[in-house]
Each structure stands twice: as C-alpha cells, then as structure tokens.
Amino acid sequence: MIVHEIRKGAYYDSVVLMQLQKALVALPDVVDAGVVMATAANREVLAASELLPADVLAKADDLLIVVKGESEQGARMALAQVDELLARRPAGTVATFRPKSLATAVAQAPSAQFVLISVPGRYATGVAKEALDLGHHVFLYSDNVPLADEVHLKHMAAAKGLLLMGPDCGTAVINGIGLGFANRVRRGSIGLVAASGTGLQAVSAEIHNLGGGISQAIGVGGRDLKSDVGGITALQALDILKRDPHTTVIVLISKPPAADVAARLLRAAQNAGKPVVVNFIGYAPPGRRIGNLLFASGLSDAAEHAVQLSYLEPPALLPSRRPLRGYLRGLFSGGTLAYEVLLGLQAVLTPLVSNIAITPAQQMADVMQSQGHTILDLGEDVFTQGRLHPMMDNDLRLRRLRQEAADPEVDMILLDVVLGEGAHPDPAHELAPAIGTAVQAGKRVVTIVVGTEEDPQVLDSQIERLAAAGAQIFPSANEALDYVYNRLPPVESAYPPVPLTAFGGRGLTAVNVGLESFAQSVRGQGGTAVPVDWRPPAGGNEKLMAILAKMKQQEGG
C-alpha cells in the first residue's frame, strides 16, 4: 500500500532528506519509503523499488515523499509524522549562533582563506561568486552546475589570483586538512593535482599506505580539463606545486583531457623542474618516461611511482638548452618509429600534421609539402608504388631532407636509420652529406638509429659517421622524444600566479556553506570551519530568485 505527498518547490538539505527517509522506514508498519526531489532519474529509482505512485504530478523541483506500509492506515500515519520528523535536529548538532550570510561568516573568521560550498547546483554559482568577490579560494563540491557558469567562475577566480576547485570537486587536502571526501594521509613531499575526486582519494590513500606523504592535493573538478574550461584550475594548481618548496614530486590525475588542454598541461608539467607523474586514465601515453614526465598506467601505478620518486634525490637542474624556435619535421623510413614520435609530440605540440595522422585534424593537405610541425612516414604505401622502401632506397628521403633544410621556418629535423638484414648496406654514407648541409644551415638533426652490433652495416661506424655530420644520435624514439621535450619552451599563463600564502603550514580555516558534515570533518581534523546557516534565496523560488539577482546586478552596476 503506497501513499505519497508532494511539497511544491520546497528546499531541504540532502542530509535532511536522507534522514527523513531513514526515520520513515524505521516507523512501525512501514515497509519502505522514498524521499526525493522528483527528477526523472529519481522517479525511475522509485519505480525500480516499486515506490512510484501512479499518476503523480510532481515536478523536478518538488519534494516527493512516498511511504509503502503494511496497510494504508500505517502508511498514512507515517506520512502524517513528516513535519515532526523534519523538525528533529540531527544527533550531534549543537544549536549555536550561525551567521546567515557568507559576508557575515567571513567577517567573523578573518583568517579564513577558503570557502567550502556544497549547496545544490542551481544555487552554487551565486554563492561561489560571492566567495570570490570576498577574496577567498573556493572548494566547490556542488555538482549540476552549468558549464558556462564554471567557465565564468574560473576566469573570474584566476584573474583575482584565486583558486576555484570544482564544481563537482569531491576532494582536496590542503595543509593536511581534507576537504569534501578525503582520506586521512600523512604529510609529505608529493603534491597532487586531480580532476577526479575518487582518483585523488585512491592515489593519496595508496601513497599513504606505501609509506609516502602528501604536501597538497588540489582537486580541480571533472570538467576542468575539457576544452571549454581549458584546464584553468589545473594549470594554477600545477603552478602552485611547482613553486611550493615542500613539494618534490607532482602527480597529475584525470580522465583523458581534451587534446589541446592535455598539450598545455603537459607543457606546463614538463617545465615544472620536478618529476611529474601523469595518469590521464584512458589516455594513450606517449611513452613511459619522457623528460621529467612519467606516464603511469592506472591509479596504483601512479601512486607507486610517486612514492619511489619521492625517495630519490631531487634531480639536478638541467643546464639551459636552446629551446625549439621553429618547426620540427620528421622524415621517417620506419612507420612505427614515425607513429611513436607522432604520438609523443602530439601530447605537447599542436598543431601537428602527418601522413599517418592519428586524429583527423592531423591529416596533411599535401604530403609533398610540410606545414608547421610535420611527421612523415616515407614508407607508406603511397610512396612505395614501383619504388623500393626508403630503408633500401634513400633517394626520396634525401630529396625531402634537402627541402626541409632549406626551409627557414624549420629548427629540428628528425630522421630514423634502421639497420639490419635487407636494409640499405650503408645508409650513413648517403645521409651524412645531406645531414651536414642541414646542420650548416642551422638545423638540429635528431637521428634515431635502430640496430645491433651484429648488423651487416656495422652499427658503430654508422653512428660515428652520422654524428660526425652533426646529427644527435639516439637509440630509440623514446630517447629522441626526451631530447625534444627537454627543449620545449615554457607556456605562458594569462593569469597572475596564485599567492602561496594559503598553501603551506599546518591547518586551515574555512567558511562552510552547505553540508554540515563537511564542516564537522574539517574540525575533526584540527581545522577551523565557520558554518553559514544557508537557505536558498527566495526560499528556492526560481522566479523570485531571478528578480533578486537582477536587482543585485543593478545595485552593483
């Protein structure tokens, strides 16, 4: 027997709703109960538990209370107690004075540097703006915040030198205090930047369990690394950890970012001057270790490597190297080497084109003409019709090499020389003069030589002759990529750096707007949390909210 009640446009804290549901189920004669905002998804959940009343006329922002009883009378009796149950204070809550507004709370706690926001998504933007206007970093737990609001909030924060973690930011650990959902972990030298809440929890917990510790763990929200947002918060967080003297190893965790955002982020990471463990879960890694970047495969792998690296001496600062100043052109005979180099470069260099494009955007318009950064596989079918493979016949490659060497926009030329049975008997003999010409024209020629000392071409003498012509020689694509990565110029940020004042030292003071449990856990960890007794503007009435917002805007303008 199901009975129900609808409370139109009513706002209740989610904790209150959960507690009401539990209290209803605990009543005599009640079999099951559901207390939810009547969204489509929540109604389906009710339906799956046979709790959805027939022809119920509730809207998404109505509260729907359903009780299934042994009898209709029992169910109705339960429903009649809702107001009484709602009025109960949750156990452990002490009735103290609570500021009603963020501004009052901030005035009450002048040392607060963070505002934690966990109000429902539709109210979150307004609260976050207010917090930023008051000059505070924001930890925005709320989800269901429109993407456009996120973009706006993040630009606003970054321009002020403030950090907006979130929205949908599950986790952070700042100065040893966990915000939102966070495992208790020891402090240490590993700094985390994470788009994903559980990812950050899993990695930080595993680091702790492996004996390592966390300096700062900064959540950025699940959409930060999408193109629209552009990784604003992640770039700020990375920059904080780069400057933070207590951080010796950085870990970067996210689901696969947009390609352009990944490239920016990896460029920033590559210039961090510290080892950075990257785990873009589900992203094709360009290699295992390139430059100061270690690409982990999975959360556990990331945690293990971060701990290992944290035990090592910090790497010596690399001597300054001439950064890439023009385009890079790869002329490959080996398709897989070309592919591996393309994969490695696309992670950090855009735009990039190729005749073996990995993404449609990389497809070359004309394979005969390089444009920007270009990787060519000269062994592709189109080049080998009625012509020997470039491993046997260097003619095509030599012509192209001369063409690239004459291009004033080119800085680096990448080649491979694949030795072995079946291949050209003496490739260095043919390539060295053209390499020499390119080097004299100011190009850097990076050459990957694949071979063994048993190969008929004599590996050592091939390397010697190529090196004598001025080529940089590497035994693998990975090491050639390492050379290139270490010469990528830093990316400039459009925003001022976030001051380190709020990051470092012990403890933290925060103003909390929303879930009471988040304030409690800050206090439980030795931090200070000032709760705001937040209510939705206009009692949650959307029309009234819009009018209020307009009035406020005019007042401000």
Place this chain on the structure above:
Amino acid sequence: MIVHEIRKGAYYDSVVLMQLQKALVALPDVVDAGVVMATAANREVLAASELLPADVLAKADDLLIVVKGESEQGARMALAQVDELLARRPAGTVATFRPKSLATAVAQAPSAQFVLISVPGRYATGVAKEALDLGHHVFLYSDNVPLADEVHLKHMAAAKGLLLMGPDCGTAVINGIGLGFANRVRRGSIGLVAASGTGLQAVSAEIHNLGGGISQAIGVGGRDLKSDVGGITALQALDILKRDPHTTVIVLISKPPAADVAARLLRAAQNAGKPVVVNFIGYAPPGRRIGNLLFASGLSDAAEHAVQLSYLEPPALLPSRRPLRGYLRGLFSGGTLAYEVLLGLQAVLTPLVSNIAITPAQQMADVMQSQGHTILDLGEDVFTQGRLHPMMDNDLRLRRLRQEAADPEVDMILLDVVLGEGAHPDPAHELAPAIGTAVQAGKRVVTIVVGTEEDPQVLDSQIERLAAAGAQIFPSANEALDYVYNRLPPVESAYPPVPLTAFGGRGLTAVNVGLESFAQSVRGQGGTAVPVDWRPPAGGNEKLMAILAKMKQQEGG
C-alpha cells in the same frame, strides 16, 4: 633541360629502377634523374625535385624515365643509354639456373617451409595463393595488396594450419633467420608478435642490446589487427609462442587494434600461461600489470620489460579458478574507480555498457536496467539531484545491489567502498547484509576498499566485516581487475593450430619470389633461399592477366 621517356605497362623490379636512376645520375652532363612508375604520388615527388616534364601522358602503370641534363644533348645521350643500363647485371649477381615458377622451386627445395614474396602488390595475391596451395607458410612483404585479398588469403592459410605473415610484413625472425628487414639478434626466450615491421625491429634490437634474446619474431602485417581481418595471424602467432617450449616471455606489438580484435587478442594473451608484454602504441592501457599482462608504454619500455621478465623464474601455474560464467555488474560510488574498471574490462570483455561510456557503443539505453556486462557510476550527476552522494548515502546502491543479486544471469558484482572524511561513517554496516544475500545467491562480490588506517571508519574493521559477509576485498581497481582477468574463460579458435614443425631448431629454407636482396640476406645468415626468376603473368598486361586467371580458375574447378 629535361627530357623523358615513357615505357607503357612495362614491369621492372624496383631494385632495377633504383639502379637505373643511380646509373643515369652518374653519367656525364646529367644533373638529376627520376625513374618511377608514373603514379600520382611519384609524379608529385618528381615535381618537387623539378623533374616532372610538362604535359606528360603517362599512366600509373607506365614507367616514366626523366633526365635533367646540363644541356639537352647531354640529357638525350643519357636517355639513349637506358636499354644498355637496364641490361647490366647488378654487381654480385651470379648467373645460375633459376626456376621460372614457384612450383618448380618448391620441387627443387622439398625442405622449404616458407615462401618469401616481395613482388609488386597487384601480383602478390596470386603468388601467395599458389604458395599456400603448395602447403607453405608465407612471408608476404608486398604492400598495396587489397584488403579483401588479405582477408581471403588469411582465412585460406588459417584453415590449412599455415601462417600468412603480411601483407606489408616488413620483418620476421624465424629460427634465428631474419626475413625481410631484420636486425641480427641473439637467440633467446623472448617471442615477439608484431603488426608493425619497424616496431618489431626496434624492440628486437633493443632486447638484443640489453642482453636478451629472441626465440621467434612473427610479423603479421599492419592490417591484421583491423576488424576486417580480425587478427587471424596474430592469434595464430600468439598460439605458436604459447606452445613453443623455447619461449618464456611473449611481446605483442601493434598500433592500436580495433576494439573487438584487441579484446580477442588480449583474452588469448591472458590465457597464454606466460607473461605477455603488450605494447599497442597509442592505445589507452587498462592498467600497468593485470593478470599475466604487462602493458608497456612505448617500444623501449616493452623491450626493457621483456628482458627483465625473461630473467625471472617462469611464474608458477595458477591453481584452477572458477571462470566467469555470467555477467559482471559494477555498482560504484567513485567515478574514477568505475572508469578505471570500465577501461580495464573493455580491453577484454565485449559488449559492455555503462552510464559513463568511454565509447558510444557502451552507452546504456536505460541506466535503471543493467544489460550484459554493466558498469555503473552511481555518483553521476543524474543520480545526485536532491540526493546525497552514494559515498554518504547507500540507499540507491543497496537497492541496486539487491536487484543485481536477484538476476540469475549475474555472476560477479563489483563494488567500491571509499572511506575517509566526509564519507558515510560505517558503510560496511549497511553493505554487509546485502553482500551476504548476494553471496548466498551464488554471486561473487568483488569489493575495492579505498582507505587508510587513519580514516575515521577504521579500515581494518570495515574490511573485516565486508570479508565476513563473503566479499573478495582488494585495495585498488587494478587488483580487482587482476582478479577478474584471472577468471576470464579462454577464447576458442575457429582454426586448427599451426604445427610447430617449422618453428624451432636452427636455420630455415625459403623460396624467394621478388627482391633478390631478401634471398641474399637469408643466405648471409646461414639459411637456404631458392630464388624464383619471377616475371609478372602476361608481362604485366592487366587484361591478359584477368583472362589467364579465369582460365586457371576453370581448370581448377
């Protein structure tokens, strides 16, 4: 001054063309020369070197000879010598008797087990068919072979228990003898399967340079792992190395395979009973090490790990475990754990659906109803409107858990329990009874617990209570995946196994059709190569070829 000559529909070996071009350039008064089949790409190459004559009327299968001279007279004199230059035998070639047909050659070398084919692509299918009909494994170097031909040839080979390596197979090392392009490497216990020629070369050379050795290296061709071909050769090769007693570690190299092919291949690899290092370059790895699979990031990483593994004791055979017999359902509170598990499972289990689909095909029709293997992130925005996150409120998950436990098609249920500040104070208390019910219904409940001993929920006691209810407990998604991988049933092959007779022992006898240099290098390595003095059927005339093929078919039918 450019002069040119067109030879209509003429066939010449690519080596001959390269040598002619070099000979022309070496003549007095010649500045540059081009000798190519007049394909669009080759004409563009000529144009780039200012060697393309104006309004030249050559077709793709015409030979185009271009000479640029100091003077017109010099150029014309060079052109007049073409026939004489073509008639020259390349240095080092000894005029001995050469069988004119494959059948004669095979009769002459009854111990030959391989036929190497490097004729131009349009003739390759016919030669390969003949070789398979004669009962030989084929190493098909030729590229530009139509995809449909490849599919047909591979089905034909597999049905006969023969291996067709290629087309566009650059490399193999069989019984210590390199075929096509191959580095000289010591023999050892590492077996390679590679879709890519240079990838195989780079990895085998690096293994050698690191002190390791190769048992067999089997090339499968660049398109073998596409959906149309379905990895036929790779699966055969993997099976050979699995049974080969000299192979203790297997390395699998390819550009990213089609998802369905990757899944089949990884399932086969996962049942190899030996460690398998997988390097699908540009593929998002499901983890670093899962079951017997190690996912390498890059060619160097693959080589390093193969060598390390080859030094270790072979792993003990795992005790037999009850293989997965029904569907797997994941009910996650942590989005990233859900994502990592989805990523891990999609590598080996298809079809698979989710509300956080990585590929469009994975998108669930109805998030309220699981179908087949299903991974659910219950913390997604749609589930948290007006409702607490499942890390705080277990209600939704408990309802779903009971639903899955009641489904007779379900074998395994995957859960996560994320402890820490902000999370539910005692999740095990609420979850254990429902887990117990599922276990009693015959389900296996795999639970990932994220936490530290400092967390307020007391990690140990949470684990204890979940385990007491019958859950399998793991500290990470990676270890949970390991549990699942080790319980995947083997995949059945539609084809008979390839007999190991041709693989093992020292040396090899091959019949060579095409590039003379490939036969020379087999001999240079101590193998035996019988060359066929191959000419295109009907002198390369397409129409005549079609008629001949038809006549042959009727004869056979």
